[in-house]
Every structure is written in structure tokens, then in C-alpha cells.
Amino acid sequence: MSHPFSSLSPDLVMSAIESLDVWPAGEPFALNSYENRVLLFRDDDAKNWIVKFYRPDRWSDGAIQEEHDFLQELANQQVPVVAPWRNQAGVSLHTFKAYRFALFPHCPGQAPELDNPSHLFAMGEVLGRLHSVSAKQTFQHRPRLEMVSGILDAQQRVLDSQWMNRHQCRAYERVIEKVQQHLKQHNVPDSSMIRCHGDCHLGNVLGRDEDFTLVDFDDCIMAPAIQDIWMLLPTDDPQGWRSYLNEITEGYEETCPFPCEQMTLIEPLRSYRLIGHSAWLVSRWDDPAFPQAFPWLADSGYWDQHIRQLEQQCLQLDNPRWLA
Structure with missing residues (x-):
């Protein structure tokens, strides 16, 4: 084919x-x-x-x-x-x-350095400017973020792909059920949905010094503003995340109020992304670029690791570091 x-x-x-x-x-x-x-x-x-x-x-x-x-x-x-x-x-x-x-x-440049406070402030400022404009209208043809239904769809695509053995399937279904129960507590009201970049990770930010540009809006979506912020907060520095967040917040509030009330959505959004990423990979496996770029997907050990990662994520859903 x-x-x-x-x-x-x-x-x-x-x-x-x-x-x-x-x-x-x-x-x-x-x-x-x-x-x-x-x-x-x-x-x-x-x-x-x-x-x-x-x-x-x-x-x-x-x-x-x-x-x-x-x-x-x-x-x-x-x-x-x-x-x-x-x-x-x-x-x-x-x-x-x-x-x-x-x-x-073409937009030349490099990704911001998240251990550089001035870069974090600049990124917050860019996102504040983005959201101050994007909140003025809505998308009519692009999707809205729906975490519960999105995870159900992703789960089905992974199971239908038959990449996991029977034991892994059972473990996967159990942990997905745990995640779903958490996400059902975090329905995002329509009033909180704005036009977002949708995939705002470091690879989609380019610049020099403190002058950054957002690129690749291919996944722009109606979502809460925190969707464009949480990926800039590192998971490997739980003690330092607050200082990171403070710099981003100060830059953001140069233009508009920071959505502090959406902090509870960070771990649900991370869970949604983790599950969706694996579903995306199996869905695109017929494209030769994917086996070449992601050969480890064919290894049974990947799915064991993915399930363990989701189990760890459930612990974060129970006790989110962002609210400590």
C-alpha cells in the first residue's frame, strides 16, 4: 500500500x-x-x-x-x-x-534556553501577546481540545494496532482507566477556550538573544491558555519549576493576566499528550519516515516503558507538583 x-x-x-x-x-x-x-x-x-x-x-x-x-x-x-x-x-x-x-x-535561530531567566521572561511575553490577540475570536474549522474523548480515541488506535501482547494490553487498559477518571474531573468550560498554538514546545520556538518567534502552527486548536505554557516547564527540576514559572508569568503579564486558575490542568494535559503521542506513532506506521525515525516502537520494551510512564503520571495526577 x-x-x-x-x-x-x-x-x-x-x-x-x-x-x-x-x-x-x-x-x-x-x-x-x-x-x-x-x-x-x-x-x-x-x-x-x-x-x-x-x-x-x-x-x-x-x-x-x-x-x-x-x-x-x-x-x-x-x-x-x-x-x-x-x-x-x-x-x-x-x-x-x-x-x-x-x-x-525562513525563520533562522535557536530554541530558548530554559535555564536563562531572560529567555523565560521573553517567552512569557511572546505567549501573552499571542493570547491577547487569539482570545478575540474563535476557530470554526479547527478542533477543540477534548481530553476524555481524545484519550478514548487514542486508546482504541493503540489497541487496534496490536503492538502490545496480552499482558501489556491488560496493564495498558487499567492505567488508561485511571487516567480517564482523573480527566473527567477536569472538564474545561467553553469560556476558557481560546485559539492556541497547540504544540508549543522548544522545537517550535526560534530566535536569538531574547527575540523569539513562534513557528509551526499546524496543530493550532481551541484550548485553555495553559496548553501553550506547560511544555516550557521542565519535569526534571521539580525544585526549580517555580522560579521558571515566575519568569514566564512576569513576561506573560506584560500583556494579559496569567491563567493561574488553569494550573490544575497541567498534569491532565501532560497525560493527554503522552497517550496521544503513542497513538500518533502507531497510526502513522505505514509512512516509511516513521519506522526509520522511531524504530524503538517495534520493541516490546517500549510498551512496558510507556505503561510505567503512565503509571508514574497517575501519581502526578494524584499529587500535582504545580500545586505544592
């Missing part, structure tokens, strides 16, 4: 870019991206670009366009993001053969 990107050849990539009257000076260079295909190229004016080919059948055209329009809205309000290039007709989502794609100006 062919995978979604089986026909995305180098020649097709070049032809797609050239169909926009943009002329690469050489063959595009593939970047580390698994859900979509993302490549870097330089045009004949020596300007660097990113071309992003969207995974077929994942998002509707309306959902992708909503991402693009959100980015443009943020850029217009001087929030540091990278909005997609638009042609003279104002079109940002393009089609070539079977693929939808977009061009983005």
Missing part, C-alpha cells in the same frame, strides 16, 4: 514551487518533519524559504486556511510569528497534483 507522500518526488517539489513563479536556485533540502513534508530552499534572489506539503486527508482546506488566516492576524498585530506567503491574488494555500502546500519565509 502506498503512503500519502509516495509520489512527492524531488521533481514534483520543484515543479510545485515553480508553479508559483518562485524559482529555487537548487534542490530543496528536507527538514525533520513527519506529519507533513517540510523543505528548505533558496530562491534565485538568495532568499531562504520553507515549503510545506500538507499530509493528505488530515486537515480540511478550511482548517488549513484558518491556520493561515490566524497567522496573518497575529503578524498584523506584531505578534512574532511567520505568516505564509500569499500570491498577488491573496492566496496562501496552493495545490499541485495531489498535494496542498504553502510557502513560508
